[in-house]
Amino acid sequence: MVSHGWLALPFLALLGLVGRMAAAQTASGWNAPDRGAKVMALAPGHGVKVPKPEEFLKEWTRGQVALWTKDHLVADWDRLAVELSKAEPPDAQLHAGLPDHISPYGLLVKGNADKDAALGAFVTYCPLCGHRRTEPYVGIADLDPRHYFHARTHCCKQDLYEREQDMPADYTLRPNTVGRFTHLDGTIKTVPGCRFTDKNGWEWELYPGTVVAYLRWVKYTLSMVWSYQEGYLKTGDPLRAHKLAALLDRIADVYPQLPFAYNNEWALGSDGKPLTRAEWEAVKRPVREGDVTVFGKASGHGFYGKWNRSAPVCNRGWRLYPIREARWALTSMRVCASSRFDFALVRQHPAFAAYSRLKYGDPQALERKARGQLMTELALVMKAMPLATDSQYGHATELYGLGGLLQDPYLIEFGAGHAESVLYAGHYADRLIGQGAPNYRALLNPIYDDLKSPTGWLIFQPDFLREHPFFAVASTQRAELKTA
Ligand SMILES: [Zn+2]
Numbered sequence: 001m002v003s004h005g006w007l008a009l010p011f012l013a014l015l016g017l018v019g020r021m022a023a024a025q026t027a028s029g030w031n032a033p034d035r036g037a038k039v040m041a042l043a044p045g046h047g048v049k050v051p052k053p054e055e056f057l058k059e060w061t062r063g064q065v066a067l068w069t070k071d072h073l074v075a076d077w078d079r080l081a082v083e084l085s086k087a088e089p090p091d092a093q094l095h096a097g098l099p100d101h102i103s104p105y106g107l108l109v110k111g112n113a114d115k116d117a118a119l120g121a122f123v124t125y126c127p128l129c130g131h132r133r134t135e136p137y138v139g140i141a142d143l144d145p146r147h148y149f150h151a152r153t154h155c156c157k158q159d160l161y162e163r164e165q166d167m168p169a170d171y172t173l174r175p176n177t178v179g180r181f182t183h184l185d186g187t188i189k190t191v192p193g194c195r196f197t198d199k200n201g202w203e204w205e206l207y208p209g210t211v212v213a214y215l216r217w218v219k220y221t222l223s224m225v226w227s228y229q230e231g232y233l234k235t236g237d238p239l240r241a242h243k244l245a246a247l248l249d250r251i252a253d254v255y256p257q258l259p260f261a262y263n264n265e266w267a268l269g270s271d272g273k274p275l276t277r278a279e280w281e282a283v284k285r286p287v288r289e290g291d292v293t294v295f296g297k298a299s300g301h302g303f304y305g306k307w308n309r310s311a312p313v314c315n316r317g318w319r320l321y322p323i324r325e326a327r328w329a330l331t332s333m334r335v336c337a338s339s340r341f342d343f344a345l346v347r348q349h350p351a352f353a354a355y356s357r358l359k360y361g362d363p364q365a366l367e368r369k370a371r372g373q374l375m376t377e378l379a380l381v382m383k384a385m386p387l388a389t390d391s392q393y394g395h396a397t398e399l400y401g402l403g404g405l406l407q408d409p410y411l412i413e414f415g416a417g418h419a420e421s422v423l424y425a426g427h428y429a430d431r432l433i434g435q436g437a438p439n440y441r442a443l444l445n446p447i448y449d450d451l452k453s454p455t456g457w458l459i460f461q462p463d464f465l466r467e468h469p470f471f472a473v474a475s476t477q478r479a480e481l482k483t484a
């Protein structure tokens with residue numbers, strides 16, 4: 001006869017085990033004092049290290065220097081900087097090419113123009129010929145690829161000039177007045193304007209020079225930055241590091257004073273006058289969904305109550321974020337493109353310090369200027385909008401890099417968490433599971449590319465691909481998807 005006692009032994013042992021497990025759970029489970037910390041350790045992005053600014057990409061930059069110096073002897077970086085500052089395009093020309101005023105383009109002075117025309121001069125409406133453009137992406141004019149101070153309208157082939165010296169004798173839009181526009185720093189920009197009455201009898205004050213300046217801001221700056229970036233990444237060429245330093249130097253002056261704008265409108269302060277820097281800086285940060293600021297109620301795509309800044313044209317309010325305002329920290333000029341980080345990538349290069357010494361007599365001056373004037377401003381921008389993790393706003397690399405440069409925990413945490421969750425969020429949102437339309441699906445491509453790029457996210461988190469096995473598979477299988 002088998003005694004119940006014998007049978008009971010393992011049962012009791014099991015009970016004991018369960019009891020111990022229950023006790024363990026009670027001790028370190030839901031109510032455990034360290035639970036919060038343990039959960040936080042699992043939160044997206046918390047495994048990502050944050051280097052100190054002086055260490056940030058230092059080793060990587062050393063590699064870029066070595067890439068060049070293995071085949072080229074650089075005896076004296078300061079002497080080289082003098083040469084590079086004169087190399088085509090000379091630094092002075094580079095600086096002169098980057099405008100400091102990029103909107104508005106034309107204002108209705110008198111007449112019963114409809115709202116689209118009245119607010120869309122030279123963007124969606126041509127006041128010269130009455131043409132309306134249905135796709136408001138690049139405005140109604142093209143920059144002359146051989147002459148960056150000249151553009152021509154698509155519709156009526158009217159030449160537009162920015163500089164007096166380029167205007168032909170019979171130029172019909174010769175300035176006959178000036179517009180005055182207050183920038184964020186309080187500077188008043190005086191802009192040559194032209195009073196013009198169109199065939200409807202509507203009277204305009206047009207700023208053709210600003211149309212040219214905006215197109216150059218986008219296209220010239222774009223092509224410059226791209227070509228220098230690419231060359232620098234491939235070869236470590238000091239010329240490119242030098243010119244990137246020169247561009248950054250100018251952008252640090254220009255960007256922070258740009259007003260919040262959209263087409264032919266600009267943001268106003270609570271007194272109804274152009275927004276001042278004081279009121280802009282007084283916005284309580286970080287702004288969260290639903291917060292009310294001088295820009296109105298912060299929500300969804302309505303960043304800043306629907307203002308843009310470095311791209312005043314197109315996609316009101318939505319543009320500021322996806323166009324990656326932070327691109328000057330970590331340049332990605334394309335709306336959707338793999339990220340590069342200009343400032344972060346070149347700031348520890350000896351050519352960068354040599355540029356600074358040549359221009360300011362101090363090797364650290366440009367670093368201080370870029371950080372103090374530009375990066376700080378970008379942090380103000382990013383923290384004045386509710387940051388989102390939708391893949392359309394996929395710029396984890398920029399946010400994290402900006403945060404790293406400034407040692408700003410909010411941006412670091414958001415960027416790092418974003419990198420680890422954006423693809424999951426993006427797939428689940430309206431990309432692959434929802435609509436699955438090819439153009440929407442393709443919005444994920446730059447995020448895939450950036451996150452697995454050796455010059456993208458992997459700089460910060462070299463183990464990212466190993467730690468996220470989902471990623472490598474998804475990044476190749478996306479091409480296999482077929483949707484009707
Ligand atoms: Zn031309």
Ligand SMILES: [Zn+2]
Pocket residue numbers: 126127128129130131153154155156157
């Ligand atoms: Zn026209």
